[in-house]
Amino acid sequence: MIGYxxxxxxxxxxxxxxxxxxxxxxxxxxxxxxxxxxxTNPTILVLEKIAKILGIKVDALLYEQGDKNMDEEWMQIMQEIMGSGISKEEMREFIQDRK
Structure with a gap:
């Protein structure tokens, strides 16, 4: 169901x-x-190209996502955070400081 x-x-x-x-x-x-x-059998290279433009990971094309509670904007924010070099501990501290 990758095509779907x-x-x-x-x-x-x-x-x-x-x-x-x-x-x-x-x-x-x-x-x-x-x-x-x-x-029905696209290569990983093709999936990577498509996923990049759609702003998702290849996994999202390969596997059905059961939990769609997080909207696209939150997913983008989380990807930016993960790519910025902030550690999990630094993120936890930031969240705790806000409470």
Whole structure:
């Protein structure tokens, strides 16, 4: 069901297949085939390109996400925090200081 997830995430972002294709460098026909589940075995490289443009991890395409309590904005904030070099302990201290 990778194709379904790609289509769903693409549509949530109000992105056309053409736009996703142009930004990711993956052929429009390939994305269309993937979304219609005609292409069921995409390479990791293709998934990485698509995931990057959709702003998600490849895992989100491969595995169904059971918990959708966290919205996209929070996910983006968390990714920025993790990429900034702040340790878990520093983040805990920051949160505790706010209480």
């Amino acid at each position: 997830r790609v289509k769903s995430l693409r549509e949530e972002r109000k992105m056309s297949i053409s736009e996703l294709s142009t930004k990711s460098g993956v052929a429009k026909s390939y994305i269309s085939s993937l979304e219609r589940n005609l292409q």
